[in-house]
Amino acid sequence: MKIAVIAWGSLLWKPGPLKLASGWHPDGPRLPLEFARVSEDTPELALALCPGAGICPTYWAWLATADVETARAMLREREKITPARPDWVGTVTAATRAGDAMAATIDAWRRAHGIDAVVWTALPARFCQHDGRMPSAQEVLHWLATRTGDERAAAEHYIRRTPAHIDTRYRRLIEDRLGWRALREAYVTRML
Numbered sequence: 439m440k441i442a443v444i445a446w447g448s449l450l451w452k453p454g455p456l457k458l459a460s461g462w463h464p465d466g467p468r469l470p471l472e473f474a475r476v477s478e479d480t481p482e483l484a485l486a487l488c489p490g491a492g493i494c495p496t497y498w499a500w501l502a503t504a505d506v507e508t509a510r511a512m513l514r515e516r517e518k519i520t521p522a523r524p525d526w527v528g529t530v531t532a533a534t535r536a537g538d539a540m541a542a543t544i545d546a547w548r549r550a551h552g553i554d555a556v557v558w559t560a561l562p563a564r565f566c567q568h569d570g571r572m573p574s575a576q577e578v579l580h581w582l583a584t585r586t587g588d589e590r591a592a593a594e595h596y597i598r599r600t601p602a603h604i605d606t607r608y609r610r611l612i613e614d615r616l617g618w619r620a621l622r623e624a625y626v627t628r629m630l
Contacts, residue, residue: 439504442551443513444544444558446471446496447485447600454516457502466496467547469540473597473608474563474572476581479518481589482596483582485604486563487540488572494604501557506531509557517559528560578608579615594618601625 443449443456444466471494475486501509510527513519519526530545532554548556565573565581573581585593597612602620612618 439554459502460500462497466498528558531555
């Protein structure tokens with residue numbers, strides 16, 4: 439079984455325990471993404487899948503496993519997702535039906551690419567320590583502007599390192615107000 443993983447943020451440059459069998463390909467499914475998740479363990483405002491957000495390009499890579507549960511476990515470990523939240527690792531296979539519009543989009547992409555199964559991080563927006571809470575643009579700007587020291591550096595690095603063509607509404611505001619433009623390496627269209 440050929441299994442792929444979809445990525446759009448730090449997974450691209452920090453795959454951690456996720457064992458990849460290829461480099462990143464720039465033609466993943468186009469998905470609604472926004473900088474809308476304050477991480478629980480790092481001072482980053484991460485990209486998250488946000489229904490209603492602008493549609494953005496994503497990346498994908500082959501995983502070094504032929505077992506869907508192993509693929510899910512690797513992604514769960516990398517993202518520090520507890521077993522109590524199995525829905526935070528999205529999965530579609532040839533044998534499953536897509537449960538929502540986003541999964542249906544990914545499933546159509548999977549079929550078009552001849553991929554047997556796909557996993558992805560399905561963490562929701564998170565703000566003020568509430569999963570599912572979508573921050574406003576002003577809240578995002580205020581949160582980022584009030585980071586200091588190492589926290590500010592980490593938050594800035596995440597946004598600037600994210601591929602430049604993942605062009606979201608909040609990213610444009612962050613660039614305009616804070617000057618955090620994409621790093622030179624974020625303009626690479628094929629990450630290996």
